[in-house]
Amino acid sequence: MSWLERLAARAPVPVYPLLGIGGERVLYELALAGRVARVDSPRHASVLLVAGHVPAQHHEALKRVHDQLPRPFATLWFRSQPLPGLENARRADDLATLADELVALHRELHTGQRGSSPRLLPDEPPNPWQGLGDDGHGGEGMMGGTPYGRPMAMNMQDDIRDGLTLDSLTFRLGPFYPLLPPGLAAEITLQGDVIQSWTSLSSAYPRALDAIFQTAREQPVSIAELELARARHHLRQLYLALRLAGLESLGLQALRLARGLTPASRINGLRRRLMRSGFFNLAALDGGVLDAEMARRLGGPAARAAGIDADLRRDDAHYRRLGFSPVLSWGSDTRARWQQALGEIEQSLALARRAVDEGDPLTAAPGNVETPCGPWRDRPSPAAGGCLDELLPGLEWDSALATIASLDLAPVSASPPPGEASAESASASSGSHEEGAP
């Protein structure tokens, strides 16, 4: 083994997370783990981490992502079944040792103990060349035809923003693009970086919330615990949005806070740093304005960020006794939704503190639950699918992705994946709250 191989084996491990159903949790663990670096392009990865169950209809897409990793690379299947042809791939089920497994895999790959993962698809274009020339650049190929089954970037539509017409570029993204919710796929037409049209092709996978929300549908649960789980969910969503906005250090602060959340936790420091960094003023948060009807159909924080006073907790007598009334924002754009999220985190922590002070009351009755994404629903909201198709045209790419990050588009899964609930409670009890206790 050469010194170069030994050196390469010691590099921080670039991991491309391909998320199936219930796989989101790995993002939060990897973000806080040293020695592992999450990357957003399969071209930049050494290890493909398949986390959660991938439905059969997306196996072809999975194979395409798999084959995009440059050699040498390996795959790790976390709570997931390797595809045929990858029987020798490593599997893992324990979230606590996931980072160690990834590091070990990378080392084995570069020290010759493991070969690169085999290709699953033939190395040829998915569709035959149907252009007019023999190359994609210049010559007759630029003049039309449908090379490799896709239309050329031709000027087919007027610009919908400022009249400066550019060539329209149509492509498909998803279901494993890491900056969209897992499972969501779309056909997109751009002019420059402005979205001309967005057609959703598949919905986001169901999302596993903290087990306590499922329990709350069946029996009364501790209000303090329920509210901590709600705050934790919003903090994790905030991490994803901050990472997208280029503020990963603040996102990591939110994640650390989520990991050690207790009723005594405060987010004053995080809010202050967010304001000082210019997140609300400089980042692409202007877009994604929901009209009242769409906001009402999406429900939850998205509706409350549009000034709609809708929250099932209001119907719970024990919540009312704690002085609950919904936090509302006005504006209904991406900025308003993140201000709403911060407000709801603060409210949840305040409710948890008050509940602890008053003897830790339970919810009044099981039944319909206000989850962090709105009223519990097992199936996608009727608004969720078409919402993006209406909302995104006219937005710049940055603004469109920030809009998607601020919306909960996935249905809620009835139960968390195996091991999720225990891992959640273990990490919460072992963590310590980061910001000042009273």
Place this chain on the structure above:
Amino acid sequence: MNVLPALALVSLTLIAGGYLVAVADRLIAGACGWPRQGNPWLAPLARGAWLYRQDANVTEAPDRPAWRLAPALYLALAALGLALVPWSPTLIASNLATGVVLWGSLEALATVAIFLHGWSANAPLALIGGYRYVALGLSYILISMFVLIGVVLPAESLQFSQVVATQGELWNVVRQPLGLPLFLIVGLGLTFWGPLNLADSTDLAGGTASEVSGPPRLVWEIARMAMLVAFSAIAATAFLGGWQGPWLPGPLWLALKMLAILLALLWLGRVLPRLAPERCVTLMWVVLLPLSFVDLVWAGLEAL
């Protein structure tokens, strides 16, 4: 200076400076709350070794020569910029009489190299990254021109050695207080770093570099660091008195000033969000460009 010593000087600065950028960025990330990614002094070398060993992938029908040449072109622009920097009254790789003009042309050519990198991959996200850089490029290049004209006015010369010589009494950072802050913003744009990283951004999964792997990506990353080093050297020369300073040798003074500029850029890159492209262009044309006019008028009055 003869060709070989000049080449050695530029190469040494690029290698040492690029490595230092990689280490400093990791140290700053650690201070900002990132989990530790191994030994910060070893990690850049290990990452370089990993990229060197990784296969260089190919997309569907790329413009292969342009795709492979773009990183080398950007690196060459950084090296050319660094060659203009005086390390002492005599230690200058290329003491060009029109050095400031050449630097301006390098900034413009960087737009070509970055767009080429995005366009030639023949992939949508890389192409959008290229588009974005072109949209941004013109905005910051104009600011850069006005700020640099402000610097050459008191020197009455387009030669960087003369620009340094006229800062013996008073550095330009004091003489023209708007100049350095504006030029730092130009630097973030030229190196598409942190808040102005619209070309290789997270929302585009790496933008112009989203489809690149292996040795070409290693060259691209080295080129980006080299450009940070070259820009820091030019900024230190134009505004912080270059090699001038008491007690220490001139080259050491310049290295320290370059380090200060580098740390400022790297820190800004870690603590500011990426600007929305539309807001970025508006900010450049509506706020910063008029400010660069003010800087120029200020420099003109001061020169009278």
